[in-house]
Amino acid sequence: xxxxxxxxxxxxxxxxxxxxxxxxxxxxxxxxxxxxxxxxxxxxxxxxxxxxxxxxxxxxxxxxxxxxxxxxxxxxxxxxxxxxxxxxxxxxxxxxxxxxxxxxxxxxxxxxxxxxxxxxxxxxxxxxxxxxxxxxxxxxxxxxxxxxxxxxxxxxxxxxxxxxxxxxxxxxxxxxxxxxxxxxxxxxxxxxxxxxxxxxxxxxxxxxxxxxxxxxxxxxxxxxxxxxxxxxxxxxxxxxxxxxxxxxxxxxxxxxxxxxxxxxxxxxxxxxxxxxxxxxxxxxxxxxxxxxxxxxxxxxxxxxxxxxxxxxxxxxxxxxxxxx
Amino acid sequence: xxxxxxxxxxxxxxxxxxxxxxxxxxxxxxxxxxxxxxxxxxxxxxxxxxxxxxxxxxxxxxxxxxxxxxxxxxxxxxxxxxxxxxxxxxxxxxxxxxxxxxxxxxxxxxxxxxxxxxxxxxxxxxxxxxxxxxxxxxxxxxxxxxxxxxxxxxxxxxxxxxxxxxxxxxxxxxxxxxxxxxxxxxxxxxxxxxxxxxxxxxxxxxxxxxxxxxxxxxxxxxxxxxxxxxxxxxxxxxxxxxxxxxxxxxxxxxxxxxxxxxxxxxxxxxxxxxxxxxxxxxxxxxxxxxxxxxxxxxxxxxxxxxxxxxxxxxxxxxxxxxxxxxxxxxxxxxxxxxxxxxxxxxxxxxxxxxxxxxxxxxxxxxxxxxxxxxxxxxxxxxxxxxxxxxxxxxxxxxxxxxxxxxxxxxxxxxxxxxxxxxxxxxx
Numbered sequence: 056x057x058x059x060x061x062x063x064x065x066x067x068x069x070x071x072x073x074x075x076x077x078x079x080x081x082x083x084x085x086x087x088x089x090x091x092x093x094x095x096x097x098x099x100x101x102x103x104x105x106x107x108x109x110x111x112x113x114x115x116x117x118x119x120x121x122x123x124x125x126x127x128x129x130x131x132x133x134x135x136x137x138x139x140x141x142x143x144x145x146x147x148x149x150x151x152x153x154x155x156x157x158x159x160x161x162x163x164x165x166x167x168x169x170x171x172x173x174x175x176x177x178x179x180x181x182x183x184x185x186x187x188x189x190x191x192x193x194x195x196x197x198x199x200x201x202x203x204x205x206x207x208x209x210x211x212x213x214x215x216x217x218x219x220x221x222x223x224x225x226x227x228x229x230x231x232x233x234x235x236x237x238x239x240x241x242x243x244x245x246x247x248x249x250x251x252x253x254x255x256x257x258x259x260x261x262x263x264x265x266x267x268x269x270x271x272x273x274x275x276x277x278x279x280x281x282x283x284x285x286x287x288x289x290x291x292x293x294x295x296x297x298x299x300x301x302x303x304x305x306x307x308x309x310x311x312x313x314x315x316x317x318x319x320x321x322x323x324x325x326x327x328x329x330x331x332x333x334x335x336x337x338x339x340x341x342x343x344x345x346x347x348x349x350x351x352x353x354x355x356x357x358x359x360x361x362x363x364x365x366x367x368x369x370x371x372x373x374x375x376x377x378x379x
Numbered sequence: 380x381x382x383x384x385x386x387x388x389x390x391x392x393x394x395x396x397x398x399x400x401x402x403x404x405x406x407x408x409x410x411x412x413x414x415x416x417x418x419x420x421x422x423x424x425x426x427x428x429x430x431x432x433x434x435x436x437x438x439x440x441x442x443x444x445x446x447x448x449x450x451x452x453x454x455x456x457x458x459x460x461x462x463x464x465x466x467x468x469x470x471x472x473x474x475x476x477x478x479x480x481x482x483x484x485x486x487x488x489x490x491x492x493x494x495x496x497x498x499x500x501x502x503x504x505x506x507x508x509x510x511x512x513x514x515x516x517x518x519x520x521x522x523x524x525x526x527x528x529x530x531x532x533x534x535x536x537x538x539x540x541x542x543x544x545x546x547x548x549x550x551x552x553x554x555x556x557x558x559x560x561x562x563x564x565x566x567x568x569x570x571x572x573x574x575x576x577x578x579x580x581x582x583x584x585x586x587x588x589x590x591x592x593x594x595x596x597x598x599x600x601x602x603x604x605x606x607x608x609x610x611x612x613x614x615x616x617x618x619x620x621x622x623x624x625x626x627x628x629x630x631x632x633x634x635x636x637x638x639x640x641x642x643x644x645x646x647x648x649x650x651x652x653x654x655x656x657x658x659x660x661x662x663x664x665x666x667x668x669x670x671x672x673x674x675x676x677x678x679x680x681x682x683x684x685x686x687x688x689x690x691x692x693x694x695x696x697x698x699x700x701x702x703x704x705x706x707x708x709x710x711x712x713x714x715x716x717x718x719x720x721x722x723x724x725x726x727x728x729x730x731x732x733x734x735x736x737x738x739x740x741x742x743x744x745x746x747x748x749x750x751x752x753x754x755x756x757x758x759x760x761x762x763x764x765x766x767x768x769x770x771x772x773x774x775x776x777x778x779x780x781x782x783x784x785x786x787x788x789x790x791x792x793x794x795x796x797x798x799x800x801x802x803x804x805x806x
Binding site: 197198199200201202203267269270328330331332333334335336337338339340341342343344345346349350351352353354356357358360361363364365367368369371372375376379 | 665
């Protein structure tokens with residue numbers, strides 16, 4: 056008997072992960088093996104939903120007194136019954152389902168080559184960002200070396216970072232394979248490369264800013280907040296390729312993870328600063344630039360400015376005395 | 380009166396040829412065993428005891444300086460008590476093993492001396508040499524090296540040290556830890572100095588006797604003061620002493636050294652020693668020329684603190700091979716490389732706080748970093764490290780560091796300013 060329609064099981068992004076042909080009504084949906092549509096969702100009852108056709112030919116889905124209820128599309132209100140049209144979505148347990156009739160209209164066929172793949176997702180982007188990153192890492196290895204450098208030194212240093220990056224992207228790709236059934240390796244590589252590029256750019260900007268404006272702890276700010284922001288962006292990107300989470304959930308997850316990391320590093324930094332130490336903590340960045348371009352204080356300003364240092368020390372002494 | 384007693388003692392000795400317990404019999408020109416026998420009874424062992432555990436925290440030597448029970452020793456022997464009087468007491472142990480508790484009467488932290496008092500009436504005491512002693516004179520030092528029992532060490536007087544912050548007698552003989560505070564005597568038993576320090580290999584130092592006499596005079600009234608009050612004396616003495624050695628340092632009169640294209644201060648006073656060196660290794664793509672000056676000497680404040688050390692260090696880096704970006708990686712690393720730890724513990728000093736600025740001096744622009752920490756127990760004293768890196772050149776640079784210990788903040792500021800202004804170069 057030819058199918059009348061299909062019940063489709065959808066993934067988090069609305070893609071069809073399974074399609075069950077329906078060749079007559081009524082049908083039942085649930086975990087039990089006696090159902091026409093069997094779901095392996097532990098939040099679904101053995102017999103959860105029944106779909107019948109009335110005399111007028113309308114399809115009606117009814118909740119069979121399930122424990123976790125029956126919901127239309129993404130509504131939060133539990134319903135007892137829903138009239139199904141071709142394309143209607145509904146939800147039981149953690150599973151989203153869609154009913155389509157055999158004559159359900161289709162989107163036009165895509166023409167090969169004319170499709171715009173998300174730029175981030177293309178292998179091309181991965182290669183380009185990878186090449187840029189490798190070149191940058193080599194340059195950085197060369198510039199930050201103060202001894203005579205050989206090609207082997209530079210490649211060696213770069214290789215370490217590249218292999219770490221590949222491992223990172225690989226782990227995300229594995230996670231993607233498990234969760235969304237696709238590796239998305241190229242996309243993970245691109246995201247990781249972009250994040251590293253952002254961190255290098257941030258580092259360069261922060262160093263130069265610290266050099267010009269040494270009274271603002273720019274390196275510290277960049278170290279704590281800048282990297283937190285990059286991390287959030289990276290997590291957001293990776294989750295996009297490795298989960299069915301919606302945009303908003305991804306944003307929240309990324310923000311939460313980066314907040315935890317930023318918070319921890321800020322707290323540990325604060326704790327280290329309040330702890331007694333005999334080490335002088337300062338950043339002294341110097342850059343090769345015409346001295347005329349460097350904003351500078353007068354000697355007098357430097358000396359009078361140190362009064363602030365004295366005040367800080369007075370406060371520390373007071374605190375230490377109170378503790379003794 | 381003293382002379383009269385001495386004369387009588389001398390007569391008695393000559394006449395009777397008998398052993399005498401004469402308290403001030405300094406007139407026998409003796410061999411080492413005789414000197415030991417005759418004068419060792421005036422020497423005491425000093426133990427600083429941690430009261431809660433009744434265990435000794437440090438030991439040293441002292442000697443009876445008069446009939447009233449006053450004892451001379453080093454400040455550093457009893458400094459623990461001065462810093463934490465509630466935790467320590469001083470036991471003074473005589474040759475026979477009798478122990479009495481000592482109280483502090485006065486301290487001279489600059490010359491590392493302390494006067495104690497015990498309740499026990501001494502059998503006698505040592506007297507101080509008031510005449511100049513010639514270089515080469517045979518000397519005998521008494522003390523308790525490493526707590527091994529009273530010992531006598533022979534050596535020679537090698538004059539007053541010329542290159543030290545504080546006058547010290549150069550004693551060629553082996554002083555060892557535990558002998559600190561003990562007397563060093565001439566052959567006729569007069570104290571020429573108080574054992575204070577050693578550099579090993581028979582190079583040892585004594586505090587000149589007149590410093591002990593001066594401190595004894597100051598404490599002649601022997602007023603009892605609470606032990607806690609001496610820390611304030613220590614602070615005051617360090618404060619007063621600063622102006623003596625820091626005045627004029629890095630001003631116009633300070634000698635200069637040329638490390639082209641730089642013109643830099645060097646050896647600001649006789650008590651500084653300066654060294655220079657250069658690293659030109661084939662495998663390094665840069666050259667580093669250093670010039671390092673430091674006071675050899677310091678004032679002992681506590682086991683973790685010292686004052687009076689001034690050190691400055693110029694490092695000229697240049698390259699014909701590195702490009703500016705790579706050279707400045709090296710230069711930045713050198714500027715930050717000195718984030719090295721210094722001595723110090725939480726009870727005595729705060730953590731460091733630093734200030735970094737770009738500064739324009741009359742000679743050019745530089746990056747200046749001033750780090751300082753404050754002493755907690757001693758009022759208004761600081762350790763400071765001031766470091767500069769000159770800006771503007773693409774293939775050369777100077778990192779210069781000045782470290783000061785135990786100075787007032789006014790002096791930190793004044794010295795930083797003078798140091799910064801004394802760094803000159805041609806652009």
